[in-house]
Amino acid sequence: MSAAAAMAGRRGWTHGLRLLTVLLVLLGAGFPLYWMFVTSLTPSAALFAVPPHVWPSWSELGVYTEAFRTIPVGRWLRNSAVIAAGTTVLSIALAIFPAYALSRFQFRGAGLVGLGLFATQMLPEAMLVVPLYAIFGQFGLLNTLAGLILANTAFTVPVITWMLKGAIDGVPIDVEEAAKIDGCTRIGIVLSIVLPLVAPSLAAAAVISFFHGWNEYVLATTLISDEALRPASVGLASFVGELSTPVHSVMAVGLIYTVPAVVFYLFVQRYVVAGMTAGSVKG
Amino acid sequence: MVQPTRRHLGALAASLAILGRPLARPALAQGVKEIITFAGVTFTEAGRGDKLRAWVDGFNKSQDRIEVQPIGMPFATLANTVFTQMGGGAGPDLVRFDQIDYYAAVAARRILPLDEILADGHYTFTAAMKYLKVDGKAYGVPFESSNYVLLHNAALLKSGAPANFDDFLAKAKAATTDGVYGFAFRATMAERPGFWQDLCNFVFGFGGRWSDGKELTLNSPGVIEGVSAYKRVYDSGVLPKGADAATYRRMFWEGKLVMEIDNGGVAAILNQQAPTMPLVASFSPFPTRTQGAILAPLTINANTKNKAAVTTFLKWSLQPGPQRELQALLGAGNAATVVERTPEELQARPWLKVYDDQTSNSIPQLVEGFEIKTPEVQQIVLEQVLRVLQAGQDPKRAMDEAQRIAAARVKR
Amino acid sequence: MTPGPAPDAGAERWTPYWFIAPLALYLLLFQGVPLVQEAGLSFTATSLLSPREHVFVGLDNYRNLLDGSDFHAVLATTAVYTVACVVLSILLGLGVALLLDAPFRGRGVARALVTVPWAAPPVAVALIFVWIFNAQYGVFNFVLRSVGFAAGRENWLDTPELALPAVLLTTIWQIFPFAAVVILAALQGVSAELKEAATIDGADRLSIFGAVVWPTIRPSVALLSLFLTIWSIRRFDLIWLMTQGGPIGATETLVIKLYRDGFVYRDLGQAAAVGMVGVVVALAVTAVYFHFTRRAERAAGA
Secondary structure, eight states, X not given: OOHHHHXXXXXHHXXXXXXXXXXXXXXXXXXXXXXXXXXXXSOGGGGGOSSOOOSOOGGGGHHHHHXXXXXXXXXXXXXXXXXXXXXXXXXXXXXXXXXXXXXXXXXXXXXXXXXXHHHHHTOOHHHHHHHHHHHHHHHTOTTOHHHHHHHHHHHHHHHHHHHHHHHHHTSOHHHHHHHHHTTOOHHHXXXXXXXXXXXXXXXXXXXXXXXXXXXXXXXXXXXXXXGGGOOHHHHHHTTSOSSOOOHHHHHHHHHHHHHHHHHHHHHHHHHHHHHHHTTTOOO | OXXXXXXXXXXXXXXXXXXHSOTTOOOOOSSOOEEEEEEESGGGSTTHHHHHHHHHHHHHHHOSSEEEEEEEOOTTTHHHHHHHHHHTTOOOSEEEOOHHHHHHHHHTTOBOOOHHHHGGGOOOBOGGGGGGEETTEEOOEEEEEEEEEEEEETTTOTTOSOSSHHHHHHHHHHHOBTTBEEEEOOOOGGGHHHHHHHHHHHHHHTTOXXXXXSSBOXXXXXXXXXXXHHHHHHHTTOSOTTOOHHHHHHHHHTTOEEEEEEEHHHHHHHHHHOTTSOEEEEOOSSSSOOEEEEEXXXXXXXXXXXXXXXXHHHHHHTSHHHHHHHHHHHOSSBOSBOOOOOHHHHHHOTHHHHHHHHGGGEEESSOTXXXXXXXXXXXXXXXXXXXXXXXXXXXXXXXXXXXXHHHHHHHO | OOOOOXXXXXXXXXXXXXXXXXXXXXXXXXXXXXXXXXXXXXXXXXXXXXXXXXXXXXXXHHHHHHHSTHHHHHHHHHHHHHHHHHHHHHHHHHHHHHHTTSOOTTHHHHHHHTTXXXXXXXXXXXXXXXXXXXXXXXXXXHHHHHHTOGGGGOOGGGSHHHHHHHHHHHHHHHHHHHHHHHHHHHHTTSOHHHHHHHHHTTOOHHHHIIIIIHHHHHHHHHHHHHXXXXXXXXXXXXXXXXXXXXXXXXXXXXXHHHHIIIIISOBHHXXXXXXXXXXXXXXXXXXXXXXXXXXXXXXXXX
16 A cells, blocks of 8 residues: 555544544533433433433423423523623623723733732632622612622623733734824724724623623522522522422423523634634734 | 713613612502512422412402512522521511521521510410420411421332331331332431431430530430431441432332331322322331421511511411411421311321321420530531441441530530 | 833823723722621621621631641642642543544534533533432443443442542533633644644654644643633532532532531631631632743743
8 A cells, every 4th residue: 555545544544533532522511411301301200210211201391381381480591691691791891991901001000900800710709798798788789680790790800801901912003003193092992993803802701701690609699589580590599499309390490591501602602712812822 | 982982881881770670570559568578498399389379379369458479499598598688687577497597596686586476366386386485485486397207108018117126127128129219318418407307316216315405415325326227227228329308209209219207298299299109107116206397487587677567467377267278288297376187188198197196206306405506516416427327437436526526616 | 912012101101090990999899898808707706697796706717727627628629629620621621622623524513512511500510410420310320330330339429439520520521611612722823834844854743742732822721721720719509519518528628618617607707717718829829820921921032
């Protein structure tokens, strides 16, 4: 066999192996979600069958309509969406200018600010929830979605700032110079020139803050007591009852809660890839 | 060039303002109704939750000045969520507490004494009421009290209820076959409250007590016997190890579990889920009849701004009609006042009688004299018991260690 | 890092401060003030039920931490959990990224689908994995038993030696896609010509990786490690909902102990002390990271 053909043969074999491995990885990644789906549709008695039922019993699909009928899932999801969207908007709004400043300016305290941003990132919600509760009480922010958004943002904005800073680092300064000559204010430059250029990082920032708002549990449990304002994370956890847990509803609601986040992510993910590392790869 | 910024900020402010309005507050259109909130775990339960909401709605429909809004909170977080809110000066007006949390709330003066409110009502409270008195004052009424007895599936246990502990263990072993387990209890820290309840039953059943009112007695002979018995069952192979209570209760009504010791509320759920299963109750198979009991008091938040409305609701709830309905929906538990069961009820569900008969033998699942410290003692005891169960530690040494650590801890 | 131009003297000297001010104030209010309050709390005995009543106890809360042997275990568990999460998810992410870097049909779909675990909410993930790990009926044990592993009889979340691996498996399942995505992006920056040149020179895949690929992606991996470390130290929902730190403290990390002290024992002062220790640890990690990145930058001549 010629050397080229041998190499082609080897490549073909490696290619097949690669495909197989990818398939296995995807199987591992997707299985638990699939299992959530199957469990939600498994009749109660069959839950304890050995071997476990692998295929969903499509006849049980009524669990989902039942869930929407008897459980305020729609309201939970709406609240989660408001919290997540609010967290995203506020985080990005707060992060843009500091990110720019940290990237473009050398000023006293820059290092301290950077360190501070990271340090606060490591504070868990559980630690700050009690003082936050007191502060919110004083400002009348308790039991409001706005209050929860303000609290969540405090935990995401440092990461967002750092990410945007890295992205802005990668934008050549000449673009700005030209605009400055044209008479643009610094603020104008940031908003109309720099921002569009770091769109991928903005997308990544949006994803991170959206997920944080969507998934957050500890603060939501404490700061929101009104059932009408409850987000899905708290709603789902509230299912784990003292006496018995309706497994099907739990799994069904869990899946309903997961799907929007996954769908949102699948839409935005190509920007995330670009945005994650823009600026930090200095090849 | 500055325009985008201003517009940008304006939109942000507007959206925050909109969000600041709590969504979906009921419109106070028809007259000004006083709204009071009532937090409890039961509202989240499948089955009982809806019935309890309907019961509360009965009050709302009976008059038009006050509306009671139920707030369901998950068992794991109710106390802390409510306490955090109370600490901040707010919180629900009415709270159905767990017994341990009740004492903590009393100690922190978070709930109101009820003696004045109850004075003119001539209510016949159940025996459980005496356990709610702290320094002679009652800070709650028993919303729900529920005893523990042994439940078994007569279709799987043809030889009838066990007579004593050895008989019980033998029957459990005999009944454990392919896919069917003889008995189940909780033995994981993730289910700490339930683990504690189950352990209490074993310890009390063998004559042990956590304290004598003045000193901790965690290493007294009765306690050690109870722990040893727990270990015997754990090692016997009859347990579906690792199954949490929600799972093994489901197993029971699916015919995969033969026996379990559980409270009246659960008995009602099991019966509801499997109406054709022959559910039989008998006294727990221990040397003494004493078992623990769930006692969930209904309390009034000291921060409440609607004391009159709350009092009205509380008094309504103690009337014979609402009490009867409440007891019916609770299952095999009891409400605050003595409500006779109807002959039809007793015939349809004979296990109700066993639960009622257990009342005189029930004591709270607390550390007497150290009620507020119960969570810490609980953690210490359960950790040591876990060492016995999983690390092979000797029960006496484990409980000696528990006594040592706990005694030091409660003095702090 | 592009060093910014020296700000025009006068006109723009205060601009950076104006730009940073809103965020600084915001964080001071919502993180700084609570943090200071927590620091103060750590020197008191305060109950969750009466958070405004404090009894000053000096260093007692800290002394309790040093006395109890279990605090060393907590620190060790936190370290093991964090390191394992970061290292294993980066390794797995690297492998998957390399896998998805080469062209093949359906690559776009594969890249999108592999990220699904990261999008799933931790509350839902905890619930399904607890069921998967169920000793009698869980599918995990079923698969193990079918393949002949005796471990298929084990009670994963309930056995001290096995609980942490089970929780780690769940965590890594959730976070490896994030690592894969970041590394995949970084791989796009690897110069194709350099790779070609090395291949023509006869270098094998491993040395190509070491000489060409790794130096390019190293900064991204470093940043990724920092993110993952931060999130691992902070991770609460998943661990608490699966094991609550048990059994016998096998999965008790700093955050879990903090939550237990504050919300189970209702001892806010003790919880605050644990939190302060956590802050010190976090600061140390951050300082180490900055030290190494600055050194790497200086070496690269930036």
